[in-house]
Amino acid sequence: MxxxxxxxxxxxxxxxxxxxxxxxxxxxxxxxxxxxxxxxxxxxxxxxxxxxxxxxxxxxxxxxxxxxGAIPRIGKLGATFAFAASTLLGFLFMPWPWPLLPLGIAVIALSWIWSRPDA
Structure with a gap:
């Protein structure tokens, strides 16, 4: 090998x-x-x-x-929920402007995830 x-x-x-x-x-x-x-x-x-x-x-x-390159809809929804929760936690616990970081990552990642076909 x-x-x-x-x-x-x-x-x-x-x-x-x-x-x-x-x-x-x-x-x-x-x-x-x-x-x-x-x-x-x-x-x-x-x-x-x-x-x-x-x-x-x-x-x-x-x-x-x-x-x-398909992702099941339930997986897309789960990712959306997880990103929403992390973004909300960022806005609650991080000093400004750091909460924009998880928001930006969520927008980029979810745009890609939702562009994939449903499995």
Whole structure:
């Protein structure tokens, strides 16, 4: 196994670990880490990639992203809610003009997220 394949394998394993943590922590995403893991495994271990793609719960989301760059509407709504909450907290607890930072990030990120097709 080449050094790059070892690197991708390790990165895939770390991404799966972060995805598993994301299952338990509501503020941390799961599927984006599994998408990254599938990409890494595609470059290092096709059997692990196939295992992720065939997972009954997360496989359809990974395949939808690969095929169409699609994000489920529930994911878009969840991201919108999370950004709204962080923006509100910024305006409540940060001195001016720092609350504009989470607002700006939210506008940019949500513009991109909502431009993706629905899964």
């Amino acid at each position: 080449t050094d790059m394949r070892k690197f991708y394998l390790c990165a895939g394993i770390v991404s799966v670990g972060l995805g598993i943590i994301g299952v338990a922590l509501p503020i941390m995403p799961t599927v984006p880490f599994l998408i990254l893991a599938a990409w890494c495994f595609g470059k290092s271990n096709p059997a692990l990639e196939a295992r992720l793609l065939n997972h009954p719960r997360y496989g359809p989301h990974i395949r939808a992203w690969r095929e169409n």
